[in-house]
Amino acid sequence: MRVVVSGGGGFLGSHLCEELLRRNDSVHCLDNFSSGRKANVTRLLRRPGFQCAPCDVTEGFHVSGRVDAVVHLASPASPADYHHHPLETLAVGSRGTENMLRLAESHGARFVLASTSEVYGDPAEHPQTEDYWGHVNPIGPRSVYDEAKRFAEALTMAYRRSRGVDSGIVRIFNTYGPHMRPHDGRVISSFIRQALRGEPLTIFGDGTQTRSFCYVDDLVRGLVAMVDSDEPGPFNLGNPEERTVRELAELVTGITGSGSELRHLPLPVDDPVRRRPAITRAREGLGWEPRVPLEEGLRRTVDWFMAESPALVRAPARAAAAGPS
Numbered sequence: 001m002r003v004v005v006s007g008g009g010g011f012l013g014s015h016l017c018e019e020l021l022r023r024n025d026s027v028h029c030l031d032n033f034s035s036g037r038k039a040n041v042t043r044l045l046r047r048p049g050f051q052c053a054p055c056d057v058t059e060g061f062h063v064s065g066r067v068d069a070v071v072h073l074a075s076p077a078s079p080a081d082y083h084h085h086p087l088e089t090l091a092v093g094s095r096g097t098e099n100m101l102r103l104a105e106s107h108g109a110r111f112v113l114a115s116t117s118e119v120y121g122d123p124a125e126h127p128q129t130e131d132y133w134g135h136v137n138p139i140g141p142r143s144v145y146d147e148a149k150r151f152a153e154a155l156t157m158a159y160r161r162s163r164g165v166d167s168g169i170v171r172i173f174n175t176y177g178p179h180m181r182p183h184d185g186r187v188i189s190s191f192i193r194q195a196l197r198g199e200p201l202t203i204f205g206d207g208t209q210t211r212s213f214c215y216v217d218d219l220v221r222g223l224v225a226m227v228d229s230d231e232p233g234p235f236n237l238g239n240p241e242e243r244t245v246r247e248l249a250e251l252v253t254g255i256t257g258s259g260s261e262l263r264h265l266p267l268p269v270d271d272p273v274r275r276r277p278a279i280t281r282a283r284e285g286l287g288w289e290p291r292v293p294l295e296e297g298l299r300r301t302v303d304w305f306m307a308e309s310p311a312l313v314r315a316p317a318r319a320a321a322a323g324p325s
Contacts (some may be wrong), residue, residue, distance in 0.1 A: 002066050003227065004028045004109075006057045006100055007074035008289065009036030011179045012172075012216065012223075014044070016071065019220045021047050028063055030076065032056040035081045040179050057096040058088075067107035069227050072100040073114045075148065079268070082184025086144040093148025094155070099166070101159045110267035111167040112226050113156045117238065117275060118146045119171060127205070127242075127276040130171070130234045142269040153234065160232060170226050173238025175279045177216030177297060178304035188213065188298070190248055192305050195258035205267035207246030214239040214278045215297035218290040225286040239290040255298050 003020050007013040008029030013036065017027045029041060032053065044050045055061045075092045075237045076082040082089040097113065106113035117231050120128045121136030159165040178190040181233070183193070194201050195231035214237065222237040243251075253260055282288045292300075 001068035002026045002028065003069045004030065004063055004067055004103065005069060005073060006096070007036060007072075009033050009038060009041050010051070010073060010077070010176075011036075011040070011181070012175060012180050012219065013073045014040035015177070015216050015220050016073070016095050016223055017041065017050065019224055021050055023224075025049070028053065028067075030055050030057055030061065035078075035084065035181075037179070037181065046050065058100050059252045060089050061099070062323060063103060065149065067103065067109045069110040069112070070100050070104040071112045071114065071223065071227060072097060072152075073323070074079060078184040078186045079115070079142070080183075081196070083141065083144040088228040089144045090148050093152045097152040097155050099310050101156065101165060103165055104167070104213045105159065105165050105186045109166070109311040110227060110230070111156065111159075111165055112166065112171045112223065113152055114223070115149045115153050115169050115234065116145070116169055117148050117170045117173040117277065118142070120275075121146060122270060122272045123274065126274050127240065127278045128236065129278040130236055130281055137270050141268070142270050148211070157232070167297040168229060168231055168237050170262045171223065171277075172219065172238045173236065173275065174211055174213050175216055175299070177214075177301050180301070182305065184270060187211070187248065188301065189251075191252040192256065192302055194197075195252050195260050195266065197301075198258060198260055200261045200263035201249045201253065203245055203249055203262055203264050204271065205245075206264065207249065208244050208264070209250070209267075209271065210237050210242045210244050210274045210276065212242050213248070213294055213297070214290050215292035215300070218292050222282065222286060222296055223289045225288050229286060233281040235286060236277035236279050237282060238279065239294070240279055242274075242276040251295065251298055252302075255295070255302050280295055
């Protein structure tokens with residue numbers, strides 16, 4: 001197939017591009033690199049079948065030639081990014097999503113939306129099933145991301161129902177692995193960076209809030225399965241093994257051999273207390289479930305951070321605060 005991937009230069013998108021190439025698909029990557037890294041796809045430029053077109057999908061763009069599938073990943077995804085770029089986050093969830101849907105419609109292509117567990121907000125239901133409508137503050141500081149994705153889901157289903165677009169939705173829970181930016185504000189990248197530097201690990205709140213962490217290779221298998229499917233979803237893609245943030249911090253210090261202390265800071269507004277996916281629907285509809293245990297995934301991620309270079313964990317001129325998600 002020929003697959004167009006928006007946000008293909010990002011953490012998740014670059015892994016998806018690589019997996020599609022591995023199975024002999026060709027890939028047309030779209031990215032303005034506002035939160036992605038060109039280094040993520042530099043090595044792919046030498047691969048047959050890979051093209052990268054720097055562009056903003058909220059604006060006009062053109063993709064020539066055949067298109068068999070469109071995967072819409074473009075969006076700031078970490079709290080640090082969407083807090084700094086609120087209007088851009090809303091734009092890519094609305095105009096960007098519609099532009100990608102129109103591309104899929106014009107080519108008769110399969111469309112896959114990468115949505116998020118954030119559509120559930122601070123959930124009153126646990127674990128979260130796809131039938132749960134969520135508990136979201138529509139005007140809070142996290143709403144630019146939450147509501148952008150909720151709107152994108154509504155738009156995707158409207159194109160499916162009214163225009164016949166072959167579309168599907170996946171809701172992605174916390175994902176981690178190589179290619180994460182060390183200062184993106186996500187909890188795993190922040191903890192690893194701090195541990196490798198011997199700095200205190202910043203825990204927001206008392207550390208008893210939970211997350212379910214899915215290794216990127218597992219997540220990408222789910223995305224590829226959705227590309228190959230004709231199911232509409234939504235499907236939760238995440239690891240149902242629930243861990244507290246404090247447990248995660250202790251795992252990271254153990255794996256890195258760091259003597260870093262744990263430092264507690266106030267919990268941000270609307271931060272979810274618990275987060276765990278129910279994945280029965282993905283097991284049955286996509287034949288998918290995660291395989292990589294958290295400890296193994298963390299070791300691979302730490303190894304990648306250490307191998308990149310000392311500059312990767314060097315403090316930037318304006319470092320993003322370590323976020324809770």
